[in-house]
Amino acid sequence: MNKNVCFFMFMFLFFFSVLSFLFMMYLIMNNMVIFFEWELISFNSISIVMSILFDWMSLLFMMFVLMISSVVIYYSKSYMSSDLNLVRFIILVLLFVFSMILLIISPNIISILLGWDGLGLVSYLLVIYYQNLKSYNAGMLTALSNRIGDVLILMVISWMMNYGSWNYIFYLNFMKNDLIMSFISIMIILAAMTKSAQIPFSSWLPAAMAAPTPVSALVHSSTLVTAGVYLLIRFNLLILNTFFIKVLLLLGVLTMFMAGISANYEFDLKKIIALSTLSQLGLMMSILSMGFPDLAFFHLLSHAMFKALLFMCAGVIIHMMNDIQDIRYMGGISFYLPMTSLCLNISNMALCGIPFLAGFYSKDLILEMVSFSNLNMFVFFFYYVSTGLTMFYTVRLLLYMMINDYNLLSVYNLYDEDYVMLNSMLILLFMSVVSGSFLSWVIFYYPYMIYLPFNLKMMVIYVSLLGMIMGFMVSNMKIYSINKFIMTYNLSSFLCLMWFMPNLTTYGLSYYFLNFGQNLLKIVDMGWTELYSGQGFMIILKNYSIFYNMFQMNNLKIYLFSFVIWMMIMMYVLIINI
Numbered sequence: 001m002n003k004n005v006c007f008f009m010f011m012f013l014f015f016f017s018v019l020s021f022l023f024m025m026y027l028i029m030n031n032m033v034i035f036f037e038w039e040l041i042s043f044n045s046i047s048i049v050m051s052i053l054f055d056w057m058s059l060l061f062m063m064f065v066l067m068i069s070s071v072v073i074y075y076s077k078s079y080m081s082s083d084l085n086l087v088r089f090i091i092l093v094l095l096f097v098f099s100m101i102l103l104i105i106s107p108n109i110i111s112i113l114l115g116w117d118g119l120g121l122v123s124y125l126l127v128i129y130y131q132n133l134k135s136y137n138a139g140m141l142t143a144l145s146n147r148i149g150d151v152l153i154l155m156v157i158s159w160m161m162n163y164g165s166w167n168y169i170f171y172l173n174f175m176k177n178d179l180i181m182s183f184i185s186i187m188i189i190l191a192a193m194t195k196s197a198q199i200p201f202s203s204w205l206p207a208a209m210a211a212p213t214p215v216s217a218l219v220h221s222s223t224l225v226t227a228g229v230y231l232l233i234r235f236n237l238l239i240l241n242t243f244f245i246k247v248l249l250l251l252g253v254l255t256m257f258m259a260g261i262s263a264n265y266e267f268d269l270k271k272i273i274a275l276s277t278l279s280q281l282g283l284m285m286s287i288l289s290m291g292f293p294d295l296a297f298f299h300l301l302s303h304a305m306f307k308a309l310l311f312m313c314a315g316v317i318i319h320m321m322n323d324i325q326d327i328r329y330m331g332g333i334s335f336y337l338p339m340t341s342l343c344l345n346i347s348n349m350a351l352c353g354i355p356f357l358a359g360f361y362s363k364d365l366i367l368e369m370v371s372f373s374n375l376n377m378f379v380f381f382f383y384y385v386s387t388g389l390t391m392f393y394t395v396r397l398l399l400y401m402m403i404n405d406y407n408l409l410s411v412y413n414l415y416d417e418d419y420v421m422l423n424s425m426l427i428l429l430f431m432s433v434v435s436g437s438f439l440s441w442v443i444f445y446y447p448y449m450i451y452l453p454f455n456l457k458m459m460v461i462y463v464s465l466l467g468m469i470m471g472f473m474v475s476n477m478k479i480y481s482i483n484k485f486i487m488t489y490n491l492s493s494f495l496c497l498m499w500f501m502p503n504l505t506t507y508g509l510s511y512y513f514l515n516f517g518q519n520l521l522k523i524v525d526m527g528w529t530e531l532y533s534g535q536g537f538m539i540i541l542k543n544y545s546i547f548y549n550m551f552q553m554n555n556l557k558i559y560l561f562s563f564v565i566w567m568m569i570m571m572y573v574l575i576i577n578i
Contacts, residue, residue: 002086006077009090013070013097017063024059028442035107051167053107057297060442061104061230064301065223067431068308069097071424072218078420079214079315089129093218096122100223104230107169109160112231113153116195119224120146126215127208138207141506145204149194149228152187159184172237185239188231189248196228196281198248198255203502205278209270213315216270221277221311222304229284229300236293249289253382256282258499260389264396264474265496269314269325272397275498276351277307279386286383287366290373298443299362305435306350306358309428313344316421317401320414327397331404336414341402343425348394350432352464353387361436363387367460368450384463391467392474399475 027033034054041048073090080086099118106112120143128139160166162180175181197205208220219225232239239245259278266272280303288296317333317340318325334341350357353364370383406412416422455462487495494500530536551559 003077003081005087005090006073009094010070010074010077013066013073017066017070020059020063020066023054024056024063024442027054027059028056028445049108050111051108052105053169054105056442057233058104060301060439061297062101064304065097065100065104068222068304068428069093069218071427072214072308072312075217075312075315075421075424076212076214078418079319080212089212092122092126092129093215096126096219096224100227103227107167109153109157109166109168113150113157116153116191116227117150119195119227120150123208123219123224126219127211129212129215130210135210138204138210141207142204145194145197145201145505148201149191152191152194156184156187156191159187168235172235176238176241181238182242185235185242186244188235189239189242189244192228192232193248193251193285194228195231196225196285197278198228198282198285199251199258199499200501200505202255202258202278202498203505206271206274206498207502209268209274213270213311213318216274217308217311217315220274221307225277225281226284226300226304229281229288229296232285232288233293233297233300236288236291239289240291245289249286249379252282252284252286252289253379253386254282255279256286256386257382257389258282258501260386260393261495262498263393264389264471265492267326267328269318269327269330269397270311272327272393273307273310273314276310276390276393279390280307280351283363283366283383283386286379287369290370290375292366292369294443295362295366295369298439299366301439302350302358302362302436305428306347306432309343309347309425309432310351312421312425312428313340313347316340316418316425317344319418321408324408327400329408330401330406332402332406333414334402337416339416339422340425343429344401345398346429347432348398350436352391352394353460356437358432358434358436361440364460365440365448365450368452368457371452371456371459372450384459387460388463388467388470391464392471395468395471396475399472 036052036054038050038052039047040050073093076086076089076093080089083089096119099115099122101115103112103115103119106115123146124139124143127142128135157166159180160168160171163171163175168184171181194201205220205225209216211220256279259275259282263272263275263279266275280299284296284299284303287299316337317330320333320337321330346357350359353359355364367383367387370380497503551562
């Protein structure tokens with residue numbers, strides 16, 4: 001029963017993916033945009049309208065989301081086969097897909113909030129799917145980081161009350177220089193930074209790797225994390241002239257650099273891939289803030305394909321390794337898992353921007369536009385160094401997984417005959433090879449040629465080769481040598497722990513409040529207020545009763561004498577009153 005559900009959902013979503021592709025081609029050929037308005041309630045002068053926007057961008061993104069989700073559900077048929085609640089898992093993934101589609105096709109900020117909040121909620125539910133302490137902590141970090149973005153979008157809704165409608169798409173052009181719109185643009189940028197995990201909200205993305213691997217492939221690599229980028233692409237007319245866009249450029253390149261360095265220190269397979277996702281998100285955000293939304297969208301789509309494939313390969317390998325994610329245990333898998341290794345290597349090469357794979361077209365174009373733009377040395381340096389770092393951690397991963405010896409057990413059984421997983425991976429493999437050129441024909445409908453000096457044109461290849469050589473050399477060194485001779489222990493722990501961001505954004509924010517609460521509980525609630533209220537009264541009455549009990553139990557003479565004294569007091573009172 002469960003297996004049939006998976007296959008049916010795969011066919012359903014794949015059919016819609018093909019449908020949206022055909023619809024998108026029709027719209028592009030006829031240069032059309034379709035805008036639906038569906039009136040839900042019309043009462044007196046109030047009309048509540050649900051609006052839907054179909055243009056080439058929303059349909060293209062929808063096609064990619066549906067294709068990846070269909071493949072991931074088919075993959076889950078095998079990956080989650082031992083799970084008792086497979087149907088519940090698939091329903092959660094479908095809820096996620098529908099939230100994403102609602103976000104993609106809405107020109108209205110309220111329906112965007114519905115999709116956005118749906119994404120956050122379903123993401124939380126999927127992160128805590130394996131119910132243990134680590135998953136709960138990761139889920140809370142994910143949910144609370146995303147809540148900041150939800151609150152900012154709620155604030156955007158209240159600010160847009162000033163315009164009389166929430167269809168933001170109508171206001172982008174002619175309200176650009178309005179003061180209220182500049183507030184709205186700042187909030188939109190901040191909301192997008194929370195969802196797309198830019199500095200200072202980066203720590204939730206590696207933590208969200210506690211989710212099952214199909215979820216990581218769908219949610220935390222290709223769709224949910226790109227929702228922020230997509231929102232900024234939609235709002236790009238509004239934000240290009242603000243000062244805050246320069247801050248976004250700085251934070252984007254820093255995120256890219258930080259994630260590239262941290263990935264070189266990480267030993268958890270899924271976290272390495274998550275940090276590489278973070279690095280690519282930094283690339284998308286920074287190129288978007290330089291004023292190239294089409295390039296950001298291009299990279300968003302081509303990246304979605306090979307990153308989902310990379311996660312699915314990681315899932316197969318983790319399965320084979322008896323659920324161990326540490327890359328130090330892996331090695332030599334190219335002998336035993338040839339097809340998986342093929343997919344892994346091709347997606348890794350696409351990530352590095354090896355010519356004529358998916359990543360090359362978008363990444364090369366972005367870096368050439370950076371060289372072409374009138375920007376300072378700082379940003380230029382960070383772009384190219386981050387590209388080199390991508391190659392660096394990819395070669396390191398390759399050495400650990402393909403070239404090293406297998407380190408887990410003496411007797412092992414690795415097999416590559418799981419055809420459900422392989423078939424689903426092959427669909428994405430095809431897309432990882434083809435999607436770059438396909439998208440460059442669809443998105444840019446005129447031939448582009450960027451003239452640069454020879455060395456600038458070849459700069460991408462220079463830094464990639466340098467990163468490759470460095471990755472090879474550093475991975476072949478003894479484990480502590482680079483830290484011993486080049487960097488101190490403190491510096492390398494700073495680089496390793498994502499610039500201390502997970503600690504700063506969890507304990508850093510909550511420590512003082514929790515500490516204050518603990519002191520309040522200890523000193524006030526369980527301290528002085530107890531003494532001056534119930535507990536104090538009880539102690540006084542208890543002491544009195546012990547005192548009287550001693551008289552009553554121990555000494556009859558004193559007890560009787562107390563009656564005499566009591567009578568004398570009573571008589572004295574009576575005499576005075578007379």
